[in-house]
Amino acid sequence: MKIRSLLIAVSLILSVFSLRADEDTPLEKQMQIMARSMKQLSQQVGDSTKQQESITLLETLKKAASDSKGLAPRKTGSIPQADREKFLTDYKAQMDKLSEAFNQIEEAVKSGKYDQAKALLATIGPIKKEGHSKFKQD
Ligand code: HEM
Numbered sequence: 001m002k003i004r005s006l007l008i009a010v011s012l013i014l015s016v017f018s019l020r021a022d023e024d025t026p027l028e029k030q031m032q033i034m035a036r037s038m039k040q041l042s043q044q045v046g047d048s049t050k051q052q053e054s055i056t057l058l059e060t061l062k063k064a065a066s067d068s069k070g071l072a073p074r075k076t077g078s079i080p081q082a083d084r085e086k087f088l089t090d091y092k093a094q095m096d097k098l099s100e101a102f103n104q105i106e107e108a109v110k111s112g113k114y115d116q117a118k119a120l121l122a123t124i125g126p127i128k129k130e131g132h133s134k135f136k137q138d
Contacts, residue, residue: 027071033064038124045105045121046114054117058106062099069095075137087135094131101127 024032041057044050069092079087101123108117 025071025074027068027073030064030068030071034061034068037061037064042121045109045117048112048114051109051112054109055106058102058109061102062106065095065099065102069099073135073137075135078137091131091135094127094135098124098127098131 037057037060041054041061045054047054072088073091076084076087101120105117105120108114108120
């Protein structure tokens, strides 16, 4: 009987953990879209035979950045009330920087300037790094 109760308790605890693991924030979901699209784009951005596919990926990235701009990072809750507005304004500005970089890459791909597109793709890493260091919870 004791073992049965223990097993029930363990399975309850496990199910609570698995539920928590599924609880991505809406922003995390957008970030996952960005991570997947960026991985794909970095493999093919210089490939002229995949021009249309790359443009579609960039449209997906732009939508994810724009949707992310409308969402508040998890960290917002731990920012003192008085600083919260500035925190969110800065967050949105960083997201605009990301959208603008995606725009420039898209323009380069559309004009068949693949080397330029590759060089511009390298600017995304630092924008992401800065965004994560300022706005992502430790
Ligand atoms: C292409 C660029 C970027 C990629 C590929 C990317 C990718 C990711 C990934 C994989 C995560 C973790 C998601 C998870 O836990 O499931 C994440 C989280 C996060 N990212 Fe990004 N990111 C990018 C740019 C940015 C920028 C520019 C900002 C800020 C303006 C930002 C803010 C955040 C925040 C705040 C979180 C934590 C989520 C939350 O608070 O709910 N990211 N990102």
